Amino acid sequence: MSTEKNKRAVIVGLFVTIGLLIFLVGIFTLGGQKKTFTPSIKVVAVFNDVNGLQKGGNVWFSGVKVGTVKAVDFDGSSKIRVTMQIEKKAQEFIRKDAKAKVGSEGFIGNKLVVIYGGSPKAEAIEGGEQLQVENTLSTDDVMATLQKNNENLVAITTDFKTVSSRLVKGEGTAGALLTDATLYKSLANTATNLQQAAHNSELLSSRIAAYTAELDKPGSLANGLVHDTMIMANLQAAVKQINNAADAAHTFTANLKSVSDQLHTNDNTLGLLLNDPATAQQVKALIENLNSGSTKLDDDLEAIQHNFLFRGYFRKKAKQEEKARKEAEKNSKP
Template sequence: MSTEKNKRAVIVGLFVTIGLLILLVGIFTLGGQQKAFAPSINVQAVFDNVNGLQKGDNVWFSGVKVGIVKSIEFNGNSLIKVTMHIERKAQEFIRKDAKAKVSAEGFIGNKLVVIYGGTPQAGAIEGGEHLQVEKSLSTEDMMATLQKNNENLVAITTNFKTVSNRLVNGEGTAGALLTDESLYKSLASTASNLQLAARNSQLLSSRIAEYTAQLQKPGSLANGLVHDTMIMSNLQAAVKQINDAANAANAFTANLKTVSDNLHSSENTLGLLLNDQKTAENMKSIIENLNSGSRKLDEDLEALQHNFLFRGYFRKKARQEEKARKAAEKETMTIP
């Protein structure tokens, strides 16, 4: 009887021991997963919305789990303070000016806190810091954005359907292109004309190139103008002479205009003779008087020739003139 009691006690003790071992292994396993026994420091972040974040959720830095969420509590004014356990081995990599945001593992996975950013100049966290936060889109916000995009897509699809119906019905320019054969033929004719114009342009370009090559040919006028400095000097001299001649012609024209203006003016003798009728009549009368006086003088000289007092003088003069004439004739005849 005592042997059976001892055996039962041993079995019970064995099961209790095994249960305790399993319990201890479970505790250590869960503690290792939750980083409960790893050396850590605490940092805080204040969010206006944690989007379902819970105590015990993971904290990631650069895609690596570095801690867990220790506590979540209200901080007044609808703000929520989240305290995080951060492993000391990750402490040196997280900077004091780093930022934190609430994210999720995948699209609908568990919530977590993501720590990112920071500059080397800020130094590593030491514990007790309040990290800056960035508002992240919640699932509801993403669903609302997706719903808005769906509405926009429906509107675009509706518009495309309307456009396609108008194309099928031949409405508008594009519809007419699809259904109107005459318009198609007109466009085909226009395209043919454009091709012809393009060929003509190409031909014109080739001819211009040939003409340019001819201009560059040695011995041509264009080549001489470009390369022969003497031709350019002569042209410049000729242009200068033409300019001088033009200036002289302008001066001559100006002088003629001045003379013409003087002829039309009554302030000079010639203009007075041309424009003043009374002066012209006086000049005519003076000329008539001179002619009359000349005729009377001729008559007086003729009368003097027949006067006995001057008759010898005029005869002597006539003989001298006759003698001079005969000497001149004789000299002319002796010249071979």
């Protein structure tokens, strides 16, 4: 009897031992998956929308799992604070200026946090940092975009159906092209004319090229202008002379303008004569006096000629002038 009890105790002990081993293996297995026993640090990120992210979700960095989501809590009025537990061995690779966004494992898989970016010059995270976030489109947003695109596709299909129906009926320009033979012939004639115009343009281009080649021949004016340095030097000299003449004309015009301006002032003789009425009146009176004096002088000379004292002198002078006139007439005859 005691032997059976001992066997029973041994069996019970074995079962209990095996159960404990299975329990411990399960604990360590789950702990390894959740990184419970792995040295880690905590970082946080605040999102507007986590799109269904839950506690225990994975945290990825460069496509590698580096931690898990420790907590998902409300932060303020509409923000969501996500606390992440990052493995200690990945700490040196994640920079303080790295960003976090909510992603998913596949198109409809579990939600996770993706850490990416960060400049090499930035320091590595130490624990307790709040990472910058990038707001991504939720599944609802993607579905709404797809729905909108579907509506646009339906509208495009409807429009295409309308256009194809009008083409079949011969409506519009394109429809007329497909159904009206006369219009087609007109377009064919137009295409022929365009081809002829293109051919003419080609001929014109070849003739222009030939003419250009003729201009480039030695001895031509164009060739001389391009290659003869003497012609260019002469042209430059001529241009310089023209510029000098223009400068001289400008100087002459400026001087003429200066003289004209002085004629409008009273600080010079001509300006005074032209602009001062009193001076003009005095000059007029002076001229009248000179005329009067000249008339009186003529009268005095006439009186002297008739005076008996000077009568002989003037008669002798008259005879000499008459003699000189006759000799001049005699010399002028052939």
